[in-house]
Amino acid sequence: MNCLYIMGIPNVGKTKLLLELKNDPRFYIPLHTTNRPRRIDDTNFYKFRNKEYFLKNDMFISVGDTNNRYYGVCQKDINKEKKRQRILTINCSIKNLPDLLENTNKQFICLLLSRNIDDRIYSSKYSKSEQEYRYIETINEQKIVSEYVPNKVTKVYYIEDFSNFDEMYLHIIKDIEEYFFDCNTQVCKKIKYTLKKEYVLDYVDFLNMRDRQIKKFSMEGCCYKYQYIKGRRMSLDSRKDFLDVLTYIESMEAYKENRFISTKDRKTILLEIIEHIEFVKNKKTFFFNKEWQDFFNSNLSKSIELIDTFKNEKMYLSHGDLHYKNILIHDKKIYFIDYEEVAYTPLFYDRLVYIYRYINNIPGMLDEEKIYEILSVVSTNYKYTLRLLRLYCIKVIIQKKFLEVTKQTKIDTWKNDSWILWKNDFEKLNRFAISNCEVIGAE
Missing domain, CATH: 3.90.1200.10 (Aminoglycoside phosphotransferase (APH), C-terminal lobe)
Incomplete structure (x- = not known):
């Protein structure tokens, strides 16, 4: 199984990165689970359960913290990905890093950091107690980073090195693609409108008449596939x-x-x-x-x-x-x-x-x-x-x-x-x- 792990300190663009990947059919992001309190900026990314859920269920990955907050992904949610062709993408904690480095799966660990932790922790969206909690957690995670990074499967991105999120996102995507994809990789996309199937075929023919852009193109049901384009x-x-x-x-x-x-x-x-x-x-x-x-x-x-x-x-x-x-x-x-x-x-x-x-x-x-x-x-x-x-x-x-x-x-x-x-x-x-x-x- 190909696995992509996204981890980092607060307010460095993790959520936005995950939402971008969620809209890319090459990546499969299962429903994540937590017992932390809900926040006003929550999307439907998490399902909220109590602590016992993590003890009773077979967890693909999980982690707890000093406040007894647990995060993870249940194995049964991983199993919902039937095709096993997409890249399993997990939002996880830096505390998971030591265990992940012992995995045998092909994996890419994307670590988002900042050179100025205070700017990230003391955000107005967090209460004072939440800021204190996050500061302690982040300091502990920085120790893990110092001990285990660099390594051959972890790529570190400091947000200060990019002028905006889009630049960082494009850089990360390029690294992910180079790691997972080669000329034999097939990209699979779903067609939302049935009438578009013939048009897609016509358009690909047009592109290939023009300058042979699309290789190994095929249509299967409501999906189309083509050879991965390096770029x-x-x-x-x-x-x-x-x-x-x-x-x-x-x-x-x-x-x-x-x-x-x-x-x-x-x-x-x-x-x-x-x-x-x-x-x-x-x-x-x-x-x-x-x-x-x-x-x-x-x-x-x-x-x-x-x-x-x-x-x-x-x-x-x-x-x-x-x-x-x-x-x-x-x-x-x-x-x-x-x-x-x-x-x-x-x-x-x-x-x-x-x-x-x-x-x-x-x-x-x-x-x-x-x-x-x-x-x-x-x-x-x-x-x-x-x-x-x-x-x-x-x-x-x-x-x-x-x-x-x-x-x-x-x-x-x-x-x-x-x-x-x-x-x-x-x-x-x-x-x-x-x-x-x-x-x-x-x-």
């Missing part, structure tokens, strides 16, 4: 990466335009959005139902009108979700991955999505300055750009609601990337278009 995620901090990828996307547009294929037997993105609107409009939702109904009712007719403005355009096979996490770079070659959102869209859709997600990489954080920056990159046809970006936002909003009402959305995913955040950005695009109509001009 690094493109960096949000690299202007060179941004421009190189943008140039590549533009070359793909020219390639598509010269090979236009009729979409009369394919659902376009416009029809997909309309069908999802019809599906969700009368459905009661799990989260913020009143807010959703208010937004939906006030924007339904405007959204239909927006969709109609594209109905006479030619539609081209597109990636559909071309943000920086779905782009790999290796030896100056650029690769697109994750094809679940493939769709027939207006020609410039992928390019605008890419620019938008690069500049506004956190949903809900769009502002006027970022909109101007997006328009400056596009440089022409501002009005059309804003229309297409609003179409993209509507598509994401409706799609997220569709996944929610079909019970495909987990609460922690919803908290970090909900329709509400995208609604905020959509409304800012609308307000900008109205208040700057003279600046953006005609199409």
